[in-house]
Amino acid sequence: MKFLRFTSEAAARAAFADHLIEGEWPAYIGTAAVDVVGTIHRPTGKLLADDAPEMAALDGFHINLSDSVPGLAEFEIDPPTTPARVFFGAT
Template identity: 60%
Template sequence: MKFLRFESEAAAREVFGLHFVDGAWPAYFATAAVDVVGLVMRPTGEMVDGVPVMAAVPGWHINLSERVPELEPYEVEAPATPDRVFAGSDDVAPPRVPARVTRRQARQALALAGLFAAVQPAIDAIPDPQQRQLAQIEWDDSQDFERERPLLIELGHAIGLDDAGIDALFIRAGGL
C-alpha cells in the first residue's frame, strides 16, 4: 500500500486529471487500485460530552495498492497507526480487464510498453491479402479496441504477448 498526500483536493484532481472518467475519480491509475480517502481526521486528545474531538490532518489523501512512479513525489510515510477500516476484506481486488479501450489509450499503452512499432510489421506479415487489408483498416480506423476481437488477439500474439500480456496491456490502457 502506498499513501499519497496532496495540498488540496484541487491539487490531487490536477495530478489525476487525465485519468478521470466522466468526472469521477479513477478506480485505477496504471495498474494500481485507487482509494480516495480525502480528509483524514484524527483525535486531538480532548473529549466533549464523552466524544473525542477530531481535527483534520493537513492535505488531501489517496491510497494506492502499489507504487506508481509518476505519483512518487506525493508519497508519504505509512501512518504509524492506520485505523481506516473497510467492511469485509482488506485485500485489493485484482484489476478488471476493460472490455474495450479507446484508440488513444491502446496506442499509448503500446508505446509505453515499447510495442507500438511492432504492430505494423505484424499486420504486414499477415499472409492473406484480404485479411491483411481488414487488419490494416481495423488498426487505422477503429475508434475503440475490444479485448475479445479475434484479430486483436492474433496481433497481440504476433507481437509477443500471451493472453495475460494482452490483459495487462488493456489494464494499463484503461488507466490512461
C-alpha cells in the first residue's frame, strides 16, 4: 500500500491529470486501486462546548494507492503509524 500526500487538492489533480476521467478521480490506475482520502482531521485533545472533540486538519491532501503508480512515486510518504484509512487486507 502506498500513501501519497500533496500540498492541496489542486496539486493532486495536477499530478493525476493523465488519470482523471472526465475530471473525476479514477477508481483504478491499471491494477492499482485509488482511495481519495482528502483532508485528514485528528482530535486535538480539547473538547468543544458540546463535549465533542475539537478536530484539526493535518497538512496536505491525501490519496492511498494499493500499489505504486509510475509518475506518482515522488508523492509517496512513509506509511503513517495510524493511517486514517487502509485497503481491506492491507498490512
